[in-house]
Amino acid sequence: MKFSKILISTLIVALGLVACATPKTSLKGSIAIDGSSTVYPIAELVTEDYNADYPNVEITVGFSGTGGGFTKFAAGEIDIANASRKIKQAEIDALVAAKVEYLELKVAYDGLSVVVNKQNTWVDYLTFTELKAIFGKDATATKWSDVRAGWPEENIVIYSPGHDSGTFDFFTEAVNGKSGVIRQDSETVKISFSEDDNILVTGVAGGKGAIGYFGFAYFEENADKLKVVPLTKDPVKAAVTPVFATIADSTYPLSRPLFIYVNKASLKRAEVMSYVTFFIKNAKKLSAEVGYVSLPDADYTAGLALLK
Amino acid sequence: MKKKISYHTRLKRRLLLNQIFKFIFMSTIIVSIMVLAILVIDVLQKGLGSLDLDFILNMPSSRPERAGILPALLGTLWVIGLTALISIPVGIGTAIYLQVYADKKSWFFKALNINIANLAGVPSIVYGILGLTVFVQLLKIGPTVLAGALTLSLLILPVIIVSSIEAIKAVPSSITEGSLALGVSRWRTITGVVLPMATPGIMTGSILALSRAMGEAAPMIMVGAVGFVTFLPDSIMDRYTLLPMLIYNWTSRPQDAFAQIAAAGIIVMLILLLLTNLTAIIIRNKTQNRVD
Structure with missing residues (x-):
């Protein structure tokens, strides 16, 4: 039991050292936040800056995924749920059943970016019909030549975020019409799922025929390794490349708002009130700092009005 | 009729065989050490630049150059310390019961033994789900240090029990029977003879199990370890974060600067593991000398 004694004494000494250095302000309390790992970097940064002003508010921010966050939100375990998509009907039902009233606030935009390998010289743009031919439930395309005539006979390899992420839900809903529906992994077309977007980046960068999708920030940081694909819903119209401007005005078809849901x-x-107000007031500056696109000012003003 | 082979031919063959196996075993150890070396060198290269006292004593931050690990380091020490306090006594107690008191011929004993061995192989995420359902929700402990420690205790108990049983088995029966024959009670024999002799084995097994628990992230996400906290844990009912959680989060960030501080976090983790294993060795050596 000597081991634990050493541990405890180390703890006491360390805690003592830290306790001396804590400054004081009047506002006290605790806030629990969990949910989307996409929204996490914004929430983390906001929390950090908020805590510099209000050091006595104890805040925890988790990243158990949009779905996992809503489960905890309904169970009353957390005050704020981060979400990278709108709340689903089933989740609303669960909240109603648990008598949890909530407020929905937009905090930023993200452009879900579809990317291919740098050596992929043929893809100039993709229509949603073509995306469905690659990602759809009953998709049959196994080679790029199956997607559009004239493209080479290179095998398609797919990289996708995992099933618990809001990114996956949003993409499948936008492309396949139903959230959570995607092509089956098969002998001919390999689909790799990962909750870690950096693994998807490595995967797409590593295979000539690879295609994948994830948040804009991951493409931006890896722009030297990947090629982003302009997209269009309507094959007659010109395809749009995700950049800050096209994501912000939603001309980019996979532009998506990021939310926080607050328990009333x-x-x-x-x-909690002071934290959420701080969040909305500073979301513009801080979301840009972590690679997201901030909302138009009117949206933040509307958010603040909701809080009143 | 069998052909007779001279002694010298056989000797040559054996020596040759000896050489071949020596080569095979040497290459296995070289391969495993090389893999480890590559891993460690890679981590050191990436992380040493970010590793300083500020990194240990700062709070986590979204700005990598300012980020520190203090709440995660303390969280890990709290959770692992509490896990040790819970799992080691329970584990040793179970081992003593199974090895000394239980009727080894009964079906109950056999079923128990098989189950414990099986539990040691259950994936850690399953313990996470169990911990969430039983400790966090059913017993309403909430996502606290205590719930985390209880979950980790369940996770490593099978390993502690199995290694403690082996250590107790290794105590020569001549000594325990000698003690009983001299009229010493069963309880005094356990505390005065069996346990002191088995301590090195028990402690080695327990501390190795704790080292494993220290690196777990998956089940801890389930039971409520978070990514970012603005305060330091100061009771077992506090919320917490852990070193593996920070490392996991940082490696999945898009910016390269986070990969560097993740590497620095891994170095701290390695040092912590090294220290725990060192403690195990010191305890083992000390207790061994006492008995011999």
């Missing part, structure tokens, strides 16, 4: 009962607590 929690909002009655002073620390």
Whole structure:
């Protein structure tokens, strides 16, 4: 039991050192936040800056996924749920059943980017019909030549975020019409799922016929390794490349808002109110700092009005 | 009739065989050490630049150059310390019961033994789900240090029990029977003879199990370890984050600077593991000397 004694004494010493250095302000309390790993970087940055002003509010931010976040939100375990998509009907039902009233606030935009390998010289743009031919439930295309005539007979390899992420839900809903529906992994077309977007980046960068999708920030940081594909819903119109401007005005078809859902009962607590207000007021600057696209000013003003 | 082979031919063959196996075994150890070396060198190259006292003592941050690990380091120490306090006594107690008191011929004993061995192979995420359902929700402990430690205790108990049973088995029966024959009670024999002799084995097994628990992230996400906290844990009912959680989060960030601080976090993790294993060795050596 000597081991644990050493541990405990180390702890006591370390805690003592830290306790001396804590400054004080009047606002106290605790806030629990969980949900989307896409929204996590924004929430983390906001929390950090908020905590510099209000050091006595204890805040925790988790990243158990949009779906996991809503489950905890309904169970009353957290005050704020981060979401990279709108809340689903089933989740609303669960909240109604649990008598949890909530407020939906937009905090930023993200452009879901479809990317291919740098050596892929043939793809100039993709229509949604073509995306469906690659990602759809009953998709049959196994080679790029099956997607559009004239493209080479290179095998398609797919990289996709995992089933618990809001990114996956949003993409499948936009492309396949139903959230959560995607092509089956098969002998002819390999689909790799990963919750870690950096693994998807490595995968797409590593195979000539590879295609994948993830948040804009991941493409931006890896623009030297990947090629982003302009998209269009309507084959007659010109395809749009995801950049800050096209994501912000939603001309890019996979532009998606990111949300925080706040428990109305929690909002009655002073620390939660002050935190959420701080979040919306600073979301413009801070979301850009972590690679997301900020909303038009009117949206933030509307958000603040909701809080009143 | 069998052909007779001279002694010298056989000797030559054996020596040759000896050489071949020596080569095979040497290459296995070289391969495994090389893999480890590549891993460590890679991590050191990426992480050493970011590793300084500030990194240990700062709070986590979204700005990689300012980020530190203090709450995660303390969270890990709290959770693992509490896990040790829970799992080691329970584990040793179970091992003593199974090895000394239980009727080894009963079906109950056999079923128990098979189950414990099986539990050691259950994936850690299953323990996470169990911990979430039983400790966090059913017993309403919430996503706290205590719930995390209880879950990790379940995870490593099978390993502690099995290694403790082996250590107790290794105590020569001549000594325990000698003690009983001299009229010493069963309880005093356990505390005075069996346990002191088995301590090195028990402690080695337990600390190796704790080292494993220290690196777990998957089940801990389930039971409520978070990614970012603005405070330091100071009770077992506090919320917490852990080193593996920070490392996991940082490696999945798009910016390269996070990959570097993730590597620095891994170095701290390695040092922590090295220290725990060192403690195991010191305890083992000390207790061994006492008995011999």
